[in-house]
Amino acid sequence: MSDGPAIQVTALSKTFLVPEREAGLKAALRSLFVRKHRAVKAVDAISFSVAPGEVVGFLGPNGAGKTTTLKMLSGLLYPTAGDVRVLGFVPSRRERAFLSQITLVMGQRNQLVWDLPVVDSFDLNRAIYRIPTSDFVATRDEFVELLDLRDLLQKPVRNLSLGERMKVEIAASLLHRPRVLFLDEPTIGLDVTMQRRIRAFLAEYNRRTGATVLLTSHYMADVEALCRRVIVIHHGRILYDGDLGALVGRFTASKTIGLTVEDGAADLSAFGEVIGRDGGRIMLRVPKADATRIAGRLLAAFAVTDLTIEEPPIEDAIEQVFAQEA
Amino acid sequence: MRPWADFYWTSMKTAIAGQFQYRVANYFWMIGMIAEPVIYLIVWSTVAASRGGSVGGFTPAEFAAYYIVWTLVRNMNIVFTPYGWEWRIRQGELSAMLVRPVHVLHYDVAYFAGWKVVIIVLWLPIAVILSAFFHPAFDITPLEVVVFFFAIWGAYLIRSMWQSALGAITFWTVRVSAIFELYFAAELLLSGRLVPIALLPPWAQRIADFLPFRWSFGFPIEALAGELTPEQLLTGLGIQALWIAGGIAVVSIVWRFAVRHYTAVGG
Amino acid sequence: MVRSLRVAWLYLRLGVLNELQYRVNFFVQIVQSVVALATGLAALALVFSYTQTLAGWTQPELLAVLGVYVLVGGLIKMSIQPNMNRLMEDVQGGTLDFVLTKPEDAQVLVSVREVRLWQFVDVLLGAAVLAVAVSQLGEAIGMREALLFAFALTLGGAIIYSVWLIITTGAFWIVRMEFVNELMQGIYQTGRWPVDVYPGALRLGLTFLVPVGIAITVPASALTARLTPPTLLLAVAVAAVLVTFSRWFWIYGLRHYSGASA
Numbered sequence A: 001m002s003d004g005p006a007i008q009v010t011a012l013s014k015t016f017l018v019p020e021r022e023a024g025l026k027a028a029l030r031s032l033f034v035r036k037h038r039a040v041k042a043v044d045a046i047s048f049s050v051a052p053g054e055v056v057g058f059l060g061p062n063g064a065g066k067t068t069t070l071k072m073l074s075g076l077l078y079p080t081a082g083d084v085r086v087l088g089f090v091p092s093r094r095e096r097a098f099l100s101q102i103t104l105v106m107g108q109r110n111q112l113v114w115d116l117p118v119v120d121s122f123d124l125n126r127a128i129y130r131i132p133t134s135d136f137v138a139t140r141d142e143f144v145e146l147l148d149l150r151d152l153l154q155k156p157v158r159n160l161s162l163g164e165r166m167k168v169e170i171a172a173s174l175l176h177r178p179r180v181l182f183l184d185e186p187t188i189g190l191d192v193t194m195q196r197r198i199r200a201f202l203a204e205y206n207r208r209t210g211a212t213v214l215l216t217s218h219y220m221a222d223v224e225a226l227c228r229r230v231i232v233i234h235h236g237r238i239l240y241d242g243d244l245g246a247l248v249g250r251f252t253a254s255k256t257i258g259l260t261v262e263d264g265a266a267d268l269s270a271f272g273e274v275i276g277r278d279g280g281r282i283m284l285r286v287p288k289a290d291a292t293r294i295a296g297r298l299l300a301a302f303a304v305t306d307l308t309i310e311e312p313p314i315e316d317a318i319e320q321v322f323a324q325e326a
Numbered sequence B: 001m002r003p004w005a006d007f008y009w010t011s012m013k014t015a016i017a018g019q020f021q022y023r024v025a026n027y028f029w030m031i032g033m034i035a036e037p038v039i040y041l042i043v044w045s046t047v048a049a050s051r052g053g054s055v056g057g058f059t060p061a062e063f064a065a066y067y068i069v070w071t072l073v074r075n076m077n078i079v080f081t082p083y084g085w086e087w088r089i090r091q092g093e094l095s096a097m098l099v100r101p102v103h104v105l106h107y108d109v110a111y112f113a114g115w116k117v118v119i120i121v122l123w124l125p126i127a128v129i130l131s132a133f134f135h136p137a138f139d140i141t142p143l144e145v146v147v148f149f150f151a152i153w154g155a156y157l158i159r160s161m162w163q164s165a166l167g168a169i170t171f172w173t174v175r176v177s178a179i180f181e182l183y184f185a186a187e188l189l190l191s192g193r194l195v196p197i198a199l200l201p202p203w204a205q206r207i208a209d210f211l212p213f214r215w216s217f218g219f220p221i222e223a224l225a226g227e228l229t230p231e232q233l234l235t236g237l238g239i240q241a242l243w244i245a246g247g248i249a250v251v252s253i254v255w256r257f258a259v260r261h262y263t264a265v266g267g
Numbered sequence C: 001m002v003r004s005l006r007v008a009w010l011y012l013r014l015g016v017l018n019e020l021q022y023r024v025n026f027f028v029q030i031v032q033s034v035v036a037l038a039t040g041l042a043a044l045a046l047v048f049s050y051t052q053t054l055a056g057w058t059q060p061e062l063l064a065v066l067g068v069y070v071l072v073g074g075l076i077k078m079s080i081q082p083n084m085n086r087l088m089e090d091v092q093g094g095t096l097d098f099v100l101t102k103p104e105d106a107q108v109l110v111s112v113r114e115v116r117l118w119q120f121v122d123v124l125l126g127a128a129v130l131a132v133a134v135s136q137l138g139e140a141i142g143m144r145e146a147l148l149f150a151f152a153l154t155l156g157g158a159i160i161y162s163v164w165l166i167i168t169t170g171a172f173w174i175v176r177m178e179f180v181n182e183l184m185q186g187i188y189q190t191g192r193w194p195v196d197v198y199p200g201a202l203r204l205g206l207t208f209l210v211p212v213g214i215a216i217t218v219p220a221s222a223l224t225a226r227l228t229p230p231t232l233l234l235a236v237a238v239a240a241v242l243v244t245f246s247r248w249f250w251i252y253g254l255r256h257y258s259g260a261s262a
Helices: A025-031 A066-073 A118-129 A133-147 A162-174 A192-209 A220-226 A244-251 A288-301 A314-325 B002-021 B023-050 B060-076 B084-091 B093-098 B104-134 B142-171 B177-190 B202-209 B218-225 B230-265 C002-020 C024-048 C059-093 C096-100 C106-112 C117-137 C143-172 C179-192 C200-209 C212-223 C229-261
Strands: A007-020 A036-050 A055-059 A081-086 A102-106 A180-184 A212-216 A229-234 A237-243 A254-261 A273-278 A281-287 A304-310
Touching (some): A055 A066, A066 A180, A066 A212, A118 A162, A180 A192, A237 A244, A237 A314, B023 B104, B060 B104, B142 B177, B142 B218, C024 C059, C059 C096, C059 C212, C096 C106, C106 C143, C117 C212
Parallel strands (some): A055 A229
């Protein structure tokens, strides 16, 4: 079990039957007895594998099949076709040994005991996951340290702020030291500081335990901070699986030139598409192949005090991927 | 065995601590529930009076004893409602429960068992006040007390199992409230909740014999407030055990299919 | 007053249109209402298998009480309960401010925002039971009885609305009020039987303190030729006192609420 991949997915598909409702009283009555269904392919024969200790970002627009895949990996959904192995287990069998080694965090889903102090929720998870007391205390204290939870432990959950609750929620979900983490939008709705905090904690957890992490997020910052590898999924298919840096290079045909000129009002539209002005700084989108040449011309034509050539933001790259698909 | 005891004990502690915070709300809630048995008590006492003092062998004082014990049994009877599953599915709470390595139903059985401890403590003053008002006739033997203690927890388990089985229907269709209503109406009439089983027409009593309802309601009440023989008391516990075992069997089968269905179609 | 009525009418229309989208609920409601009525009838039949009269009320007369109980219960579940529940949620969630910032009487607004159309099934069923009861009684129902009944029913509705509003206004002080539903339903159940059934202190409580007894028993009396002028006067007085007090208490509560949140 220790040698093979932590997650192995082969030709995995999930088809949902969606009931079709027609308007009107008669149709509503009829639908009580006979229902029409339409098959929707949420996940369409995807394959990938994740090595132990790897942190993989799972990207795609809403409805792309991310959550469906995560649910199949955590045993909440039974695949229509294909094969899933997580730590050598078949998730849909939902064996105790499997469930004790994974965790699924879904942002904003509260599994803490609302009216009681945080420590009580922790203790409940100790009992549920049968964590030996000494391990439990050690892990709890470690997380308290890392996430700075000391002042929260005795507070009732209902009195915590959204960000505090998420910190506690994540700590509670990892008390049993799972070897595989499925994180569905773990930082959704949090402010930037709290997002950074949680990111740092997850990275540290991964470093200390060598756990495998599969993460979906709308915040590219999450992905950039945590994942070297990303899997891009759209309409249930994998469009890209590989290095995060290479994704940008491969899918974008442009670069961004940022420059500061003494004449802040200068018209640069002849050199490329002006995509932003921030004070004296101007951002230009130019074709990738021409970037150096255009930069030279800019330097020659204006009194440039500062000039950079950058890859476009990763969001743009992702957008390009989906645009190509469509 | 030890991990299970630990899980149950920890969950019950959680429930006790949480519910005790809301003792005032819990109290008002219990007071609201008292209206129902008090109405039955008054109506049947009136009927007894109009027949010269007793009806079906019950005097007003015996009705008082019956319906005062009723208040505790009714509270022991409250378990996770079958209506709650729709909410759990929709809120994603069920998914969170399913990814943890304990069967979903253990959470409810353990949590509500803890709540019951709070309920019993809060109930004692209510029983005293009701007794001062309605002058019940109690004739209690030690065996009755012991049997009653086990019978109320037996009632709790019977109802937990059968309501969980009922609630599982939600996994196939959310339009379940009509089925639930029928179930609860049958229970109201045939459990000893509306009226002691002995006052039902004979044909209805015979139907009640073959349903779990009276064993989760009428029997525990009669164990303490009635005049059951030691033999009837112990047989009653035995039948309760059978209904619990049957309930566990049905629930584990139904739930296996329910979870399979859930994982096939998604929440 | 006219303006308030127009607002109420607008909300009612919106609510009905909204409910018409969920027509399957209509059938669910029919099943629920019929089951509930059947249970009530079974209880009644059980009582009368042992006796001829209950506290001086005959079987058809008690059937009339049950009819009014179901009918008024339908009105409660259609309008009073959902509005009061929403009010409670708004107070707890801090969203009552949306109501308070509207240029209309707040009490009117919080009382008309919700309507559960399909509960009307209960009103119809209750009316049907009443009709059966009246025909069993063989009394001739003339214009006078019908008007008296309608008047008594209005009084009953006003009484129950006022009591519920008074208790719900408590939400301005007490945060957890989930028990209000249980409490009010429990109290309302007492109306299933005529108020004369209840012994001394309870009867006084159900007449003056939480006058469910009046709200159900008086309209039923109007149809069964049991209503005496003193009883009717009493009902008018109780309704007037409760409506006035609930209005005062609501304004008092609002002042406390605005003061506390400022």
